[in-house]
Amino acid sequence: MTPTTVPADSAAWDALIEPDRVHGSLYTDPAIFDAEMERIWYRTWVYVGHESEVPQPNDYVVKSIGPQPIIMSRDKQGEIHLLLNRCTHRANLVCDAAKGNSSAFRCPYHGWTFSNTGKLLGYPFNSGYGGTEEKRNLGLGRVARVASYQGFVFGSFAEEGPTLEEHLGGATDAFDRLVELSPTGKLDISAGWLQHEAKANWKMLVENETDGYHPQFVHASIFSVAKSGIGDLYGEKSTAVSRDLGGGHTENDLRPEFRRIDEPMGWFGTTADRLPEYVEHLQAARGPERAREIMIDGAPHVMVYPNLFIAEIQLFVIQPLAVDRTVQHVTAIQYEGEPQLNRRMLQQTIGSVGPAGLLLADDTEMYERNQRGVHARTPEWLVLKRGTHRERRDGDGFTIGDATDEVPQRAIWRHYRELMEAGDGDGAVAPPAVPTANGSVR
Amino acid sequence: MSERRERSLPLGEAAAGDTPVELVSEFAAVSLVVDRDGNGPRLRIEDLKTGQVGFLDPLELETLAWLPEGALHRFLDPSFHRWREERERG
Amino acid sequence: MSATAATATAAAELLREVEQFLYREARLADEHEYDAWEALWADEAIYWVPANGDDIDPTRQMSVIFDNRSRISTRIKQLHTGKRHAQTPPSALRRLITNVELLDPDPEHPDDVAVGSNFLVYESRERGVTLWAGRYEHRLTRTPEGELRIAYKKVRIVGNDRPLHTLAFLI
Numbered sequence: 001m002t003p004t005t006v007p008a009d010s011a012a013w014d015a016l017i018e019p020d021r022v023h024g025s026l027y028t029d030p031a032i033f034d035a036e037m038e039r040i041w042y043r044t045w046v047y048v049g050h051e052s053e054v055p056q057p058n059d060y061v062v063k064s065i066g067p068q069p070i071i072m073s074r075d076k077q078g079e080i081h082l083l084l085n086r087c088t089h090r091a092n093l094v095c096d097a098a099k100g101n102s103s104a105f106r107c108p109y110h111g112w113t114f115s116n117t118g119k120l121l122g123y124p125f126n127s128g129y130g131g132t133e134e135k136r137n138l139g140l141g142r143v144a145r146v147a148s149y150q151g152f153v154f155g156s157f158a159e160e161g162p163t164l165e166e167h168l169g170g171a172t173d174a175f176d177r178l179v180e181l182s183p184t185g186k187l188d189i190s191a192g193w194l195q196h197e198a199k200a201n202w203k204m205l206v207e208n209e210t211d212g213y214h215p216q217f218v219h220a221s222i223f224s225v226a227k228s229g230i231g232d233l234y235g236e237k238s239t240a241v242s243r244d245l246g247g248g249h250t251e252n253d254l255r256p257e258f259r260r261i262d263e264p265m266g267w268f269g270t271t272a273d274r275l276p277e278y279v280e281h282l283q284a285a286r287g288p289e290r291a292r293e294i295m296i297d298g299a300p301h302v303m304v305y306p307n308l309f310i311a312e313i314q315l316f317v318i319q320p321l322a323v324d325r326t327v328q329h330v331t332a333i334q335y336e337g338e339p340q341l342n343r344r345m346l347q348q349t350i351g352s353v354g355p356a357g358l359l360l361a362d363d364t365e366m367y368e369r370n371q372r373g374v375h376a377r378t379p380e381w382l383v384l385k386r387g388t389h390r391e392r393r394d395g396d397g398f399t400i401g402d403a404t405d406e407v408p409q410r411a412i413w414r415h416y417r418e419l420m421e422a423g424d425g426d427g428a429v430a431p432p433a434v435p436t437a438n439g440s441v442r
Numbered sequence: 443m444s445e446r447r448e449r450s451l452p453l454g455e456a457a458a459g460d461t462p463v464e465l466v467s468e469f470a471a472v473s474l475v476v477d478r479d480g481n482g483p484r485l486r487i488e489d490l491k492t493g494q495v496g497f498l499d500p501l502e503l504e505t506l507a508w509l510p511e512g513a514l515h516r517f518l519d520p521s522f523h524r525w526r527e528e529r530e531r532g
Numbered sequence: 533m534s535a536t537a538a539t540a541t542a543a544a545e546l547l548r549e550v551e552q553f554l555y556r557e558a559r560l561a562d563e564h565e566y567d568a569w570e571a572l573w574a575d576e577a578i579y580w581v582p583a584n585g586d587d588i589d590p591t592r593q594m595s596v597i598f599d600n601r602s603r604i605s606t607r608i609k610q611l612h613t614g615k616r617h618a619q620t621p622p623s624a625l626r627r628l629i630t631n632v633e634l635l636d637p638d639p640e641h642p643d644d645v646a647v648g649s650n651f652l653v654y655e656s657r658e659r660g661v662t663l664w665a666g667r668y669e670h671r672l673t674r675t676p677e678g679e680l681r682i683a684y685k686k687v688r689i690v691g692n693d694r695p696l697h698t699l700a701f702l703i
């Protein structure tokens with residue numbers, strides 16, 4: 001693919017992104033990748049970690065925002081901080097272990113020591129340095145804004161901009177639905193993460209997460225041998241819908257199918273009588289009627305732009321490292337205090353995802369084949385037309401399409417273009433347009 | 443406070459001795475135990491007279507080992523934080 | 533022959549038998565002889581590839597693979613469909629197995645043979661060449677006819693706490 005430069009104006013973007021097709025160089029051009037880091041990853045809200053990963057005061061975990069190394073710490077007062085893992089002396093990595101418990105971090109290079117809130121506490125042989133004023137300016141770098149929603153911690157490198165809730169917009173419902181499935185309303189993200197590396201551009205992963213067109217092909221092998229009903233959810237006859245939630249967030253909403261089938265816990269491939277403890281707890285917490293609805297509707301399948309994929313019983317976090325290199329982190333969602341259900345969710349997750357997963361190994365093969373394919377010179381475009389003629393609005397004003405339509409992919413690219421066109425300036429990105437019930441966009 | 447949350451840990455870590463030790467003098471009585479509820483081990487210190495609990499992580503403990511003579515005096519001052527008159531607070 | 537010498541000979545014979553078994557398993561995996569490979573497993577078995585360290589609790593923590601016998605069978609059936617894209621075409625593979633060592637038996641299975649070995653797998657596919665190094669820990673049991681079968685296989689991949697490429701062949 002011919003290398004491009006980053007378009008300077010709207011007309012130049014027209015040459016790369018159209019409403020229903022995109023230019024292949026967007027997946028292969030290192031200059032585009034660098035611009036994406038600045039305009040998307042180092043500006044908008046990006047998912048970093050979950051509060052339950054730092055359960056105790058002074059806990060920390062090493063995380064990332066794209067290629068940036070981030071320390072997520074909880075201070076003694078319980079507040080969560082996102083710090084850059086880079087010593088303010090001569091830039092050594094401060095934390096090496098994946099996680100730990102410490103009120104302070106000591107850099108291994110020359111011993112500078114920082115509190116877990118980022119403050120510089122001191123340096124060895126301090127007579128070599130000036131006074132406290134100097135110390136004040138040498139705290140660890142911070143992600144400018146930190147906020148969480150339902151325990152999910154996000155960071156934004158932009159000092160100003162939409163609030164996290166504005167950014168999540170139509171996707172907040174996915175988090176609400178997810179925690180409602182937990183009888184205590186809390187998740188326990190403590191099962192550890194698999195890291196699956198793909199020689200592919202990060203956008204291939206984002207677009208695939210809510211692609212309802214591929215499962216019948218990519219996953220036919222496992223659907224046929226495991227007699228899974230998942231394939232039918234994404235069939236031509238499925239009543240499930242694909243949805244544009246605004247702000248680049250997208251969804252495969254399987255609820256219409258689950259409601260039609262009307263089997264509590266059917267979404268999890270089982271029945272309520274096989275999970276008596278969970279069912280009892282959920283009924284006690286939500287009341288029998290609501291519990292039944294929750295157990296019919298199941299967990300969301302939502303891609304929160306740009307890097308968090310809530311996949312029913314799993315969380316995926318997308319980490320771009322280079323234009324053709326991406327790590328997909330994945331863990332099993334666990335509900336607080338539900339060992340019976342958790343064990344099943346963990347075992348099902350281990351079977352499905354990661355480098356040897358019966359599902360994800362094949363998705364990843366597709367990302368990598370796609371990355372090789374997109375280097376071919378012609379045709380230069382990728383086509384995202386599917387279902388354009390049958391796009392419609394749902395009761396909440398969101399654009400939806402059939403289960404297999406490319407509504408999500410078009411939505412992702414529309415948002416991408418907005419972010420990229422906004423340029424590198426300090427200008428804050430406007431919050432995503434939120435559709436209103438009458439279908440207009442405000 | 444003494445109730446332990448069930449969390450999975452690397453087996454090697456969980457195996458280490460977690461039996462509380464009590465240290466008593468005529469002035470104070472404390473119970474020490476390694477707490478593993480967090481992302482790394484901490485020393486849990488309980489004041490047996492009041493039930494007050496504090497934690498020290500390995501870096502803090504190493505720091506204590508190196509405390510120069512007299513450095514703790516500031517904290518031993520009864521009015522440093524524990525027995526303060528109302529107007530002194532804040 | 534003295535009693536000690538007899539024991540030593542028996543141990544050497546057992547080691548030889550076990551080595552041959554491991555080499556056969558390796559060849560069948562390298563050559564994608566799926567059914568013959570599956571036939572080496574006992575009726576109850578665990579096939580485990582941990583992640584984020586070698587001593588995690590697989591009932592609470594994510595692993596790369598944690599298959600019971602029925603999932604091993606699903607894995608093999610999936611490969612047989614010819615539509616397991618991550619193995620279509622199958623990876624070209626050769627693995628070396630060395631440092632084969634009989635270990636102390638698992639106290640819960642005193643009659644089974646515990647064996648450790650090191651491996652290096654050279655994998656070539658369109659993605660490129662990937663080297664996989666690590667250690668196998670097998671627990672081998674005997675059929676009533678006296679043949680060895682795998683009751684437990686743990687694969688400790690070097691670097692299992694870092695990003696890994698797709699691993700869809702039989703490791």
Ligand code: FES
Nearest residue numbers: 087089090107110
């Ligand atoms: S680089 Fe960290 S102390 Fe020098």
Ligand SMILES: [Fe+2]
Nearest residue numbers: 214215218363
């Ligand atoms: Fe998929």
